[in-house]
Amino acid sequence: MKDSLDLNVIRQQITDLDQELLSLFAQRRSLTLNVAKSKAHQVRPVRDQQREQELLVRLISIGKEKGLDAHYVTNIFQTIIEDSVLNQQAYLQQLKNPNIKTPTVSVAFLGDKGSYSYLASYRYFSRRAEEIIEFGCDSFAEILQQVESGTVDYGMLPIENTSSGSINEVYDLLQNTNLSIVGELSQPIDHCLLTAVNTKLEDIDTIFAHAQPVQQCSNFLNKQDGIRIEYCDSSAQAMHKALELQSANVAVIGSEEGGKLYDLLPLTKSIANQAENHSRFILVARKPVDVAVQIPAKTTLILATGQTPGALVECLVILKDYGINMTKLESRPIQGRPWEEMFYIDLEANLKSAEMQECLSKLTELTRFIKVLGCYATEQIKPTNVPVK
Structure with a gap:
């Protein structure tokens, strides 16, 4: 009986500590929101990776004194840092786009409750809306149709997977839509x-x-x-x-x-070909958004080059000359024009920046067709490296 009583006491102590931890996490998140408010006025980048690195090194040292190994401390605080960055980005984006701030959003996604697109929708809007009106669809084309018609505010679409690659059907549909990409999300797939x-x-x-x-x-x-x-x-x-x-x-x-x-x-469990299996989703809407300068941004565009040797290389050289990093290059057939291709390009750049505007001007001169599909905040938060000692 004594062992049973002791176990119950221990479990209650753990429960009490968990509640205290949640309160402390909430306080910390509130403080990071104040940091975002400060950065909004000073126009400072959301991330300061040098400070993040110094923070992790200090916390690892303190953790060792308390009997906690470095891997445990690093995993916990990298998750906390990622949450802080994403919350600050969401806050700054709401300031930049006050016209779309609303407690309720409607989202079209593939399937019904439980689908990966459903889970991605809830994860993305958990920082942005109090309520989601769900709109399950039977196809990617139906998702775009529901957004274009104004039936829903947003559409969530999977675009690529680390194991199976690009989802070509989505790329092909994007050729013929007037919608804009306004967000992205990388979702672990288990x-x-x-x-x-x-x-x-x-x-x-x-x-x-x-x-x-x-x-x-x-x-x-x-x-x-x-x-x-x-x-x-x-x-x-x-x-x-x-x-x-x-x-x-x-x-x-x-x-x-x-x-x-x-x-x-x-x-x-864990039956995927790759242990680290992630899907990248894009969020589309009828109107584009502006990305705050403090936030890392991506710009996605499609272009068609002339049918001459080295035409694509010339475009890539322009990107290099302006110091713009390309994170994705995907070719797809141009519908109705056999043997001709359209190129989808993801760039690490804010569309409103002077460099990106000049780059677009140069690319327009070199291409037969060019269209910006959207500029949006990147949510692929790379973990801060900790120096190995």
């Missing part, structure tokens, strides 16, 4: 095999899944014998199927987080 009932892997004969997860989990799937893949329009639709069938022979590929919304159980 594919699991989910079931509606307790079962064994050897009993599974049917897997419901969207085509992208199937491609990203091909190594795992190729090792399974006698399993039939049934393709679905979204991961959420696959989860619906498993929930309806309640069969020990059926599984779906999806996230553990999404599966919880359907009371699905993780049978096998």
Whole structure:
């Protein structure tokens, strides 16, 4: 009885400490918001990586004195730093674009509750809106249509994955839209095999899944014998199927987080080809946004060069001359013009900067067609490096 009582006491102490930690985290987040307010007036960059590095080094040293290893301390505070940066960026963007500040937003995404696009939508707007009006769609084309018609404010679209590469259908659709890219999000993707009932892997004969997860989990799937893949329009639709069938022979590929919304159980975790599996999403809207100068920005454009040797190289040289870093170059066929290609380019630059405006002017002279798809704050927060001793 004494051991049981002691365990209960210890658990209560842990619960009390967790509550204290949450209060301290909330206080720290409030202070970082004050930092953002200060930077808004002084026009200073959101990130000061030298200070971040000095902070981590000091905290690691203090942690060692308290019996905490460096890896543990680094992981915790890199997460806190990332949260601080993203909250400051969200605040500065609201100041820069006061006309779009609203407590409620409507978002179109692929699938239903539990899909990766659904989870990405909630993660993105968790810092920006109090309520999300969900609008699940059956296709990427429908997402764009709902935004263009004004039915919803935004559309969330997956654009590329670290395992399966670019999502060509989305790139092709962007050729013929007047929408603007106004945001991006990199979402960790942890594919699991989910079931509606307790079962064994050897009993599974049917897997419901969207085509992208199937491609990203091909190594795992190729090792399974006698399993039939049934393709679905979204991961959420696959989860619906498993929930309806309640069969020990059926599984779906999806996230553990999404599966919880359907009371699905993780049978096998981390089945993707790559351990570090991320999908990049873009957010589209009817009107562009301005990006505050304190925030790292990306500009996405499409261009078509002349059919002459070295035409694309000439464009890339222009970027080099202006010191603009290119993070993505994707070629896609021009619809209705066989053997001709359109190039999608992501640049680390603010569209309103003098360098970017001059660069665009030069590129316009060299290309047959050029169109800016959007300028937006980058949310790919690179961890601060800690010196190795």
